Amino acid sequence: MPKPYSIDLRRKVVEAIALNGMRRCEAHDHFNISRGTINDWLKLYEETGDVSPRGQRHIGHSHKITDWPAFRVFVKANADKTQVEIAELWPDDISDRTISRALRKIGFTRKKRPMDTKNETR
Numbered sequence: 001m002p003k004p005y006s007i008d009l010r011r012k013v014v015e016a017i018a019l020n021g022m023r024r025c026e027a028h029d030h031f032n033i034s035r036g037t038i039n040d041w042l043k044l045y046e047e048t049g050d051v052s053p054r055g056q057r058h059i060g061h062s063h064k065i066t067d068w069p070a071f072r073v074f075v076k077a078n079a080d081k082t083q084v085e086i087a088e089l090w091p092d093d094i095s096d097r098t099i100s101r102a103l104r105k106i107g108f109t110r111k112k113r114p115m116d117t118k119n120e121t122r
Contacts, residue, residue: 005033010041010051017042064094065102072106
C-alpha cells in the first residue's frame with residue numbers, strides 16, 4: 001500500500017486554498033498533486049478539522065479458529081470423523097472448508113501411507 005503524503009504538505013495545500021485563496025487547479029500545478037487528492041484533503045478538513053490521514057483499515061478476515069492448541073486436541077479426539085462432522089461438533093458456527101484449511105495449517109492429513117511407494121502401472 002502506498003505511503004500517505006506528509007502532514008506538512010497536506011497542511012500547506014489546504015492552507016493555500018482555504019486561507020490564501022489559491023484555486024485548486026493552481027495548487028494542483030504548484031504542488032504537483034492530483035486534484036482528486038486535493039479534493040479529498042479539503043473534504044477531510046471540512047469533516048474533521050484536520051488533514052491527518054485516517055487510520056488504516058484492517059485487511060483480511062477475522063479467523064474463526066483462534067485457539068490452536070485446543071483445536072489440535074479437538075481434532076485428535078475426533079480423528080475418525082469427516083470434516084463436515086468436525087464442523088458440526090466445533091462449538092462455533094464454522095464451515096467444513098474452514099476446517100479443511102485449519103487441518104492443513106496444523107499439518108493434519110488423512111493419508112497415512114508414505115509417499116515413496118512406486119507406481120506399478122509403468
